[in-house]
Amino acid sequence: MMCCSRGAVATEQGRCGPGRRSGRPGGHSRPREAPLPFTLGSVKLRYITTDDLLALSAAGQDLDVDFQSKVIEDVCSTNNVPRPGGHPTNARTTYASPLVGGKRRNDIVCKAAENSIQTDSGPLETGDKKKILAEFLLQAGFNFLSSGAAAMAAVSFGGNPAHATLAVMGAHMVIVPLLMSMFAPISGAHFNPMISIVMVITGMLKVKTGIGYVLAQCAGGILGTKALWSCLPPGLRDAQYIGAQAVPADRTISQAFGGDILASFFLVFGVFALVVDKRGWGKLGPFAVAAIIATNMWIFGSISSACMNPARALGPAFVAGFWEHHWIWWTAPFIGGLAAGVLYTKFFLET
Numbered sequence: 001m002m003c004c005s006r007g008a009v010a011t012e013q014g015r016c017g018p019g020r021r022s023g024r025p026g027g028h029s030r031p032r033e034a035p036l037p038f039t040l041g042s043v044k045l046r047y048i049t050t051d052d053l054l055a056l057s058a059a060g061q062d063l064d065v066d067f068q069s070k071v072i073e074d075v076c077s078t079n080n081v082p083r084p085g086g087h088p089t090n091a092r093t094t095y096a097s098p099l100v101g102g103k104r105r106n107d108i109v110c111k112a113a114e115n116s117i118q119t120d121s122g123p124l125e126t127g128d129k130k131k132i133l134a135e136f137l138l139q140a141g142f143n144f145l146s147s148g149a150a151a152m153a154a155v156s157f158g159g160n161p162a163h164a165t166l167a168v169m170g171a172h173m174v175i176v177p178l179l180m181s182m183f184a185p186i187s188g189a190h191f192n193p194m195i196s197i198v199m200v201i202t203g204m205l206k207v208k209t210g211i212g213y214v215l216a217q218c219a220g221g222i223l224g225t226k227a228l229w230s231c232l233p234p235g236l237r238d239a240q241y242i243g244a245q246a247v248p249a250d251r252t253i254s255q256a257f258g259g260d261i262l263a264s265f266f267l268v269f270g271v272f273a274l275v276v277d278k279r280g281w282g283k284l285g286p287f288a289v290a291a292i293i294a295t296n297m298w299i300f301g302s303i304s305s306a307c308m309n310p311a312r313a314l315g316p317a318f319v320a321g322f323w324e325h326h327w328i329w330w331t332a333p334f335i336g337g338l339a340a341g342v343l344y345t346k347f348f349l350e351t
Helices: 048-064 068-080 090-093 109-118 126-157 161-187 195-200 207-231 253-276 282-302 309-318 330-345
Strands: 008-010 016-018
Touching: 008 282, 016 330, 068 161, 068 309, 126 161, 126 207, 126 309, 161 282, 195 207, 195 309, 195 330, 253 330
Parallel strands: none
Antiparallel strands: 008 016
16 A cells, blocks of 8 residues: 555555645545535425434534525425415415415424414514405405395395395305405405414414404404495394394204304315315315305304304494394304314314
């Protein structure tokens, strides 16, 4: 074996030549460009642990390459999780958040990043303010149109409850998809405090933004119903003509309470399955949600008035001063909706 002086190495021709200088302890040469240990563009990383991140961080410091941010970018984009300081990349999820970001199946950085974003205690960003304004306008429009449909059905088919229900169902099959399609790109088109709270609980909406949504929806619901009230002739300015929620005369309070829990459960489960989940119906999702609402009206209308929306109930109650059993429409929807949202997120959601 040929011996060469320090700093030189033996070449293939048997001569001593200059060695590769290294700035690292141990004399190991440092590569000019540190290659990534995997191809981020082709390998879809879905699971990464905290230990992996620590190892990547250490390697990045050693090689002057920010592996960690590259992995965060790839994983979060792949799983549609909000990146730190960013937003989800898949616009399909805007129907509910977050559907708007959300609780994902990574045991990681994306989850940690998401949590830090969702619980941000700073002031509302401009984008959040626009979303809240959109929810206000959306809820006002929905209450005006929905209560208006109830008023027209009561006038036209007051003596035939079945025909009146069918008329309201048909109106909502048009109203809901139109409003969702118009406002989903802006705010997610919740127009329902129950939906917004479920999104907050499941990690798909920031707490502060969720509170803003609920307040805007309540205010919008009152404004929309008041606008309808002012358009009606004096003879029709009554609770039943603006779609006020009431326990049917032949039903008990417990039946109405249970009925609205079930109706709300089916609605939220359908929203997650058809709109939030990546396997959902995409652009047809709003039509599917409208079909669920209409079906619930037909099945639960005679049991609980099929409320499913506290802000929709608040508007007529506030304007007409009809508060009887109003607590049902603020408790039952949240019980059913939260149960459906948590269940679907925990066991079925793919995003």
